[in-house]
Amino acid sequence: MRIRLAATVLVTAAALLLAGCSGSSPAPAGSGDGKPVAGGDATFVISGRTWAHLDIAAPAVTPVKGLINAIYDGLLRMTPDGKIVPWLAKSYETSPDRLSWTFHLREGVTFTDGTPFDAEAVKFNLERQVDPNQHAGEGGNLPQDITVDAPDEHTVLVKLSEPDEALPSALATTAVGLMASPTAVKKWGAEYGLHPVGAGPFMLDSQVVGQQVKLVKNPDYWVKGEPYLDSVTYRTLGSADSALQTLKSGGADVMDSVAPQQANAVGNDASLTLTRNPSLGVNLMMLNTTKPPFHDVRARRAVGYALDQQTLSTSLFFGYFKPTESMIAEGSWASPGQTVDSYPSYDLDEAKKLVADIGGLSFSFKVPNSSDWLQQAAAIQSMLAKAGIDMKIEAVEPSKKIADFFSRNYEAIHFAVPGLPDPDNYVRPFFDSTAGANPSGLQDADLDALFAKGRTTAGDDARKDIYRQVAQRMGETAAAVYISDYPWMTLQNHRIHDVEFLPTGISYLNEAWVDGK
Template identity: 80%
Template sequence: MRARVAATALVTAAALLLAGCSGSGPAPADPGNAQPVAGGDATFVISGRTWAHLDIAVPAVTPIKGLINAIYDSLLRMTPEGKIIPWLAKSYETSADRLSWTFHLEQGVTFTDGTPFNAEAVKFNLERQVDPDQHAGEGGNLPQDITVAAPDDSTVVIKLSEPDEALPSALATTSVGLMASPTAVKKWGGEYGLHPVGTGPFMVKSQVVGQEVKLVKNPTYWVKGEPYLDSVTYRALGSADSALQTLKSGGADVMDFVAPQQANAAEGDANLTLMKSPALSVNQLMLNTQKPPFNDIRARRAVGYAIDQATLAKSLFFGYFKPTESMIGEGSWAWPGEKVDEYPSYDLAEAKKLVNEIGGLSFSIKVSNSSDFLQQAAAVQSMLAKAGIDMKIDAVEPSQKIADVFSHNYEAGQFVIPGLPDPDNYVRPFFDSTAGANPSGLQDATLDALLAKGRTTQGEQARKDIYKQVAARMGEVAATVYISDFPVMRLQNKRIHGIQYLVTDIFYLDKAWVSGK
């Protein structure tokens, strides 16, 4: 097992994360020359998102990636500056034809239930992700026809039928690269998500599903000297305001997924630091293209034309969120730019014209029942009404909304798809009719072909050119309508250090520590 360099100050991680990017937030507090201290506890609070399980290979994977990545380690890992590095796989290489990837595993690693981590465990996990009966929510990030071989305990070979240039990114930043104990999965079956077991720095001590998880230090963690914290508590609260007050009063160290209202309310608090990265995710209305009214492209485009993103950015989002016309955010190397000419951007007259053409438009939208999302839905509802569009708000628990959208039991759903640096890892599974979850039900051969080309073409610039065409085609078919970009924002108390925040919604806690315990 390899030892890693001791944790740097939090400011260093943030500097790497934000280097070369515009629109970044303030740097975190620098604890000076302080060295990491072992011991202590950290508490995270969140609102508007919950979890129904902690399984990594089911239809609706929990959206709380920091929690997941504290329990599970991945084959590869992304650094704060966006570089893919070996992790549980200590090295890897690909063949000249890009159809064979060989991974050499760390040795002596065990899952927290004592099961050995080895090539057979990796094979089990990868095959579980692509098992058609499993319906894994992020399984579409792996080619569905892969074959996985384990020639010895420390070697895994993945065979592909065509090149997949996004494979390393998928294994580093999505659930397909996370490793669960085969013993625990087989033991618990459909209830495994209530009893998760990984090789990560922490393990579950107790859980009240959707409300609170208590993690404790993994005493046999394979990275020498880590983690520093004794425990981590992750708690879902009823409202964003109560989460912020808990943070301000010292009852928590980090508020995860901060809305603009809370970021604005926290300005000037000397004890809190806002962590904000360039946006990868998009705040959007997912439209079910398989049934009325959104099986009619005119209805979809009418909704796009009716939403005034610039006004929302100024009046509702306090400038923290910005207008966007693409699923590919500015935090990605493939960002197509602020304008996508094919997208139906705000044009009230055109929206009214289309509504009249189709004889009226009404629909119901599923929205998470938190104050910030409901406030946003009300603002959108008012805008649509000006175009003659009647939008009814159906407020539901976040986990129920996710389940309904992924089972196509909806007309429209307010959705934030967690963005990733490589578009193949999140655009294709959601909008390619041949792969992944495809919650919009979109069937578009042109888009499918572009996404396939983006996955198999070598060279970043060549792939960027393809994804510019993807953004254009998505604007044309309008299977989803954008409200704003969605940078991941967190507020943290200055007593906590060493959290490694990525440009995605992932963060790592193996180097986290607290001062003034």
Template identity: 30%
Template structure:
């Protein structure tokens, strides 16, 4: 609709009306307040504060949830459907033998401090990730890169030592983002990337602040937000209160499923239930007795009713799984009936393994809500087969990472593995499960030797079956993505194919 406004004010006087006054007159005429018409700020709540802001040097997913696709970008990116898309590399070619990847890079791209992004910068980032001194949490992603050529600023060539069918997908991860030679050392606390937002401030224990990158290279994705604040609120009740009061505009991963219904009658807010890759598993130390005996692990799995765990831990909002794989992943098989809930058979297996009277052990439980809740439900179920499980609350991430991931000083733990398609963690050595199976390892090698999706799906199916039978971890459920945000906020991802809060497409409806 076209609106015509007439004004009899003298022309000379009109010229002296400030822009702010003119804007106020226009918005008032249209029935909007200036705040409604011009809101370009966002306050986004998160449960866990990141330990740093550089996803290329530390594993906690909260790092990428703040900086990936906001501050930092990769050669490629993962979109909301989980597919690989071009980013700092606008195109690529793969040689027939799968050993040479030639990338053509975007031109005219700079890091936030003005340093140029080109093939030399890309080579620096990849060499840093794959080098002998690398502390990259996904260093294995780059293990097959034998050498890197930069024939000109726009061309990057990767020479591989062996075919790596997942390489492009891995290059889209937070751990693979491009960092600059002059600023990489300080990225942990002052991140400098090529993305749509620039780092402004980190008030530890409270918030991280970004501002719009006014010179962002990708004009097709011009960010609509001028300022973004990530607020860290651990307590779910406090999260709910912050949402209802408007203190935060959105919490894309709300921490309390039992409170989701409390937003139903709030006209300002909308709730979303999406998909994630968060696989809740109770990992066992397969090198320590009694968990070194497969019969014991199988017995514990048969003592657990997964549906009851989902009901008790996450208000029924979750999908039971029988292996380390989600229904979203290619080649998924529902293996929850492989070792179904059967306490009597569980007791018989324990007796066969030499534990007719059960045994006692300790589970290290991080403080995230799903972990102690799941542990308490499991504790009651295991007691029914004579097994006593003591629950030891464990601070996450620092103490948990030290005790479990680094020292492997534990019997059982429980954690949500957030990495997509990470079934290959059971082939890593060392890794906290201490699980060793040459047949499984061979499958993980075989899947990288092909880029054919159907062949890969078949191999992943075989791998799932091995894990469901061997039970190196108790496979419980996949967590949903519980989002709550202002009804006028548009563009937040409802699903989470990779842990993230991508804000480049987020805007406010006027």
């Protein structure tokens, strides 16, 4: 069986710099007749992100999404043009009352440890994601009271207490839809994240945790003839500049997650191609609403008023990242647009008034200890100082930042991820007081009610109106101060072909191949 997803849109850095927005250009020319060839190794370099484990149901899920999705396949997938398609589930349907979903599984699929992929394995994985003792970082994307039945070996029935219109999107774009070997999870227990086993195109060969991991081809992958690559290596480097230099020198094929500074530095280098997808994510400052100073909404709004997004976009982000006043970004079907009336957009006088009203404002801002994010923090620090706000910068390791984020061990913390197309999967888990994560600690009954309505209401038009109200209420509560939007950008050389880059930050490698083995 041959499955070919829609081709990704490739955008050259030169075109971006000239046009100031996304455009398209032909994919890099391959060797010979341009058909995929088997063999060879590909290397991805990243910066500003790392991993402490490779467990899809851990409290803090590994942020290197391409790595995770090379090891694990999911029930469903999202294509680069935003469609949800069956994957390990060959088909699925919902009941007329939308309270049950039936998934028909592919036959003959096994995990890389030989464990059969069947209905019991799906039941195990979904129940693990909602197990309150597991504290799965993305488990909040599933209704916490679901029941999962396995009426036969290749059929799974998911029953809900109320409709969940975002369920297919959650299964296609978040960790809750990825499948791990129940045998391996039970064998390794708390250490499973160091010994991940999926049914994806690659499997773990070796790793230095948080620094480098090598994956090798799954010889029994269920898609006939794939993957083409013999192995894939992921390396994390200390700075985005070093990652870019490694790519330019031939030490890597793809730079995963490119900052505006590096995109700008590439200029019109014809040896590299930049992929820039429509933004689904937001680059923001999350404020801990459970303790001083940000238990006071006036303090939160003061920070919003003091931050000049347009200046940051122009002077620091070279136009690649743009101002936004909603966490539901422009790439989402539910986007309310770049401006939201209730959001405390830049107004230095209003910021000063609020600071005076609360008797001064000081706080610590945790950021990853990479040069680009530290440069951004320094620019924000200077802006806030003009309003009389004393912001201290606390640089931390990326893995610690993730742990602190989900445990609310912060006053303010940097948060930037590519995002997801459905707000129920991407926005609700961070601000709904009934959600499993809620790292902001926000307790707002009006917002909770809107999230519940958005999840259970059928029809994109009706849901879009609800999420417009969500954006308005979020602007009022100001639990997050938006710095910019966050389009996912990658750079690749011309040696590698057919990597599927999604705006969610996921990259699929089952069809990837390289020249010159």
